[in-house]
Amino acid sequence: MKTVLFVPGFKEDLNYRNYKLTIEAIKSKGYKVKFIPINWFKTDITDWVSELDKVYLKLKPENIILAGFSFGSMTAFISATKTNPYELWLFSFSPYFSDDIPKLKKTWLAYIGHRRIALFNNLDFTELAKSIKCKTLIFYGEVEARKYPLIGNRSKIASKHIKHSVLIVVPNSGHDVTNENYIKSIKDNI
Numbered sequence: 001m002k003t004v005l006f007v008p009g010f011k012e013d014l015n016y017r018n019y020k021l022t023i024e025a026i027k028s029k030g031y032k033v034k035f036i037p038i039n040w041f042k043t044d045i046t047d048w049v050s051e052l053d054k055v056y057l058k059l060k061p062e063n064i065i066l067a068g069f070s071f072g073s074m075t076a077f078i079s080a081t082k083t084n085p086y087e088l089w090l091f092s093f094s095p096y097f098s099d100d101i102p103k104l105k106k107t108w109l110a111y112i113g114h115r116r117i118a119l120f121n122n123l124d125f126t127e128l129a130k131s132i133k134c135k136t137l138i139f140y141g142e143v144e145a146r147k148y149p150l151i152g153n154r155s156k157i158a159s160k161h162i163k164h165s166v167l168i169v170v171p172n173s174g175h176d177v178t179n180e181n182y183i184k185s186i187k188d189n190i
Contacts, residue, residue, distance in 0.1 A: 007072030141173035
């Protein structure tokens with residue numbers, strides 16, 4: 001049985017949104033799921049990846065699916081560039097790579113903070129994507145892409161650069177991996 005290591009969105013924990021719905025949906029398809037709590041306070045992408053890797057690197061990558069939502073998807077992606085998992089599932093893949101930063105609203109940049117942005121500026125998505133060898137499912141919400149076009153664009157770019165990837169547009173869903181339409185798309189595609 002494959003194990004899914006699931007990383008939540010920025011500043012979120014298991015109870016922030018009803019992640020239990022998403023986890024139960026994944027379990028219903030025959031997977032084990034381990035929710036990876038991240039310390040978001042005064043930390044950055046290198047810390048988040050280290051927290052995931054503490055669990056991931058103790059296991060056999062061929063039995064692991066890395067999954068994440070929003071910044072959690074960036075965390076899972078960066079981890080997967082170092083040691084390829086069995087599969088990679090990116091839910092609402094965050095647009096915070098070096099080529100995204102100039103396009104981001106100033107309010108988004110201020111919310112994330114200059115120290116994190118400096119690190120994101122060093123993340124060349126195209127180069128990193130070359131390291132991904134596993135099957136990759138990339139999900140984003142139809143409504144989400146209208147409200148936050150950069151997330152839809154990042155997902156489309158990712159699907160072009162990651163070999164063995166499948167792009168899934170979730171109908172009638174915003175930026176919420178616990179939305180019933182998002183959960184249905186997950187169950188239909190994993």
